[in-house]
Amino acid sequence: MEIIPAIDLRNGRCVRLYQGDYGKETVFSDDPVSMALRWQSEGAKRLHLIDLDGAAKGEPCNLDSIKKIIAAVKIPVQVGGGIRSLKTVEQLLSIGVGRTILGTVAVEKPELVKKACKKYGEQIIVSIDAKDRWVATRGWLEKSKVTASELATRMIDLGVRRLIYTDISRDGTLTSPNFEAVAELVSQINVPIIAAGGISSIEHLAKLSKLGAEGAIVGKAIYTGDINLKEALKAMSRKKTPKGLKLEIVKFDDKGLIPAIAQDAKTGEVLMVAYVNREALEKTLATGQAWFYSRSRKELWNKGATSGNYLYVKKILIDCDEDTLLLKVDPAGPACHTGNRSCFFRELGGLSIKGKDTLQR
DSSP states (O other): OEEEEEEEEETTEEEEEETTEEEEEEEEESOHHHHHHHHHHTTOSOEEEEEHHHHHHTSOSOHHHHHHHHHHOSSOEEEESSOOSHHHHHHHHHTTOSEEEEOHHHHHOHHHHHHHHHHHGGGEEEEEEEETTEEEETTTTEEEEEEHHHHHHHHHHHTOOOEEEEEGGGTTSOSOOOHHHHHHHHHHOSSOEEEESSOOSHHHHHHHHHHTOSEEEEOHHHHHTSSOHHHHHHHHHOOOOOSSOOGGGOOOOTTSOEEEEEEETTTOOEEEEEEEOHHHHHHHHHHSBOEEEETTTTEEEETTTTTSOOEEEEEEEEOTTSSOEEEEEEESSOSSTTSOSSSOOSOOTTOEEOSSSOEEO
16 A cells, blocks of 8 residues: 655645644644655655645645655655646646646536546546545535535546545544545445545554555654654555465466566456566565566566556466466556556557457458
């Protein structure tokens, strides 16, 4: 499970709110860039930036701070707060934001969400922020008439491929996440869920991982020291060896390679195909992340090391001839370097299938 440090921006400073209350603010740093660099140095693979002023006002207010953070770090960032138009989405993506987070418009302008998803795919996340089951909007200052479960279903129908769920009543409290609500969403929908709100221990992270959350956003706990980010990342990287595979039966070819197909563990969609050698396979088993062997560069590569779009391996299967592997994975983002979710997004032109067993040109 991915652990994503949060940096909440207000008046150019790094702050945390208690249950989303703008009147209960704790300032943790006057230099958000230094905080971003700290979390990167401690091993974070992605950052979660929220423009609190923007969320309340309805338009970005801390753009300069966001730009400085993006320029300073080498890891991808996702940004939310005040994104109420396609123009703002485009503006943020153009300055290097990896993912934009939509909240209020999911309730008030669902057609905008649909257009954004169609145009930008995996770069769009919808954040479902709820209190007592009901979704809150406009910087959590207004209560809607839709439940978290209802909104999640609507968003999936519109093409949303990833959701964030936050229990507002627990956010910034250092109590515990709403495990019941997270479990309900994970079982209800077929897209990755990132959990937030109330996370205050490594045990909480482990339980969220067990429930099937793709990621967890940690905020106040890493600022107060209740969670040591390095230790949390290390704990979450300790994966059990996926079942169903014994290395001695794997038939590598004469170059020491075997093809590996990556398939989304939840949807069944084929994402990509690459090759692994024994070392890459052993690294995959040891880390829980997909490692492959580049035949052109003649070296190992960790999928997502540059983009942050890791493939978290849940299970490895081998075919009946023992010469092809199937990796059941949870993707952290698009699998294809083009930005498409799957590398298989183009239909082979000039061919038509006219019979069950005949392929004709």
